[in-house]
Amino acid sequence: MATKILMVGSRGRMGQAVLRVAAADPHFEVIGTVDSNDNVLERIDYCDAIVEFSHHAVSSALAQVAADHGKPLVIGTTGHDAAEKAQIEEEAARVPIVLAPNFSVGVNLLFYLTRKAATILGSEYDQEVIEMHHRLKIDAPSGTGKRLAEVLCEVKGRPYEELVVDGRVGDTGKRTRDEIGIHALRGGDVVGDHTVIFSGIGERVELTHKASSRDTFASGALRAAAWVVNQGPGLYSMQDVLGLK
Secondary structure (H helix, E strand, O other): OOEEEEEEOOOOHHHHHHHHHHHOOOOEEEEEEEOOOOOHHHOHHHOOEEEEOOOHHHHHHHHHHHHHOOOOEEEOOOOOOHHHHHHHHHHOOOOEEEEOOOOOHHHHHHHHHHHHHHHHHHHHOEEEEEEEEOOOOOOOOOHHHHHHHHHHHHHHOOOHHHHEEEOOOOOOOOOOOOOEEEEEEEOOOOOEEEEEEEEOOOOEEEEEEEEOOOHHHHHHHHHHHHHHOOOOOEEEOHHHHHOOO
């Protein structure tokens, strides 16, 4: 039986990619599309899961609506502030929610390998994150770039706010041993490039993922939707979907 999807943010780049990939896959059926000025309540009762790629201000309110109607939710939007994240976490106590900065299987493998590399290489290797996206992307750093830096912070056991340096300008002084640099590049039609650099004395290790099509993210989001309908309430990541935890 096909998983019935309600697509929120259907006119955006990612929304269009999800619709395109779902139309070619008999395992999914899009029963409704929602964008600005549309009423999500008109079709919500007919879906198995909601997939949302719209705007961070929408996600928390949508999470409440999904929980009120008992509908699993997949959130691909990034840029949520602390209050919005807290609201999503609260609603996840009532309904299963997959919240991920990136639904690419390759990128989630990059998260996994980054953690492994940071653990093995240790503090003797300086760590930097570089991400590049198309010229129209609104938030910086990207959700994926930020998540990579968060993984590095988790290995160090210290807060993101304490370690991460968002770009560098002026007389910054010498690089500290534990700081993690993150750098956002923007230009052209780049779908998404992410690199984590571990620089030691005499050698450098680089882990890179480059996306050439949004369809890879769309396929991952649909995979998450098929998975989440069989889960109990809770806040999940794509790492959970792929069994990488």
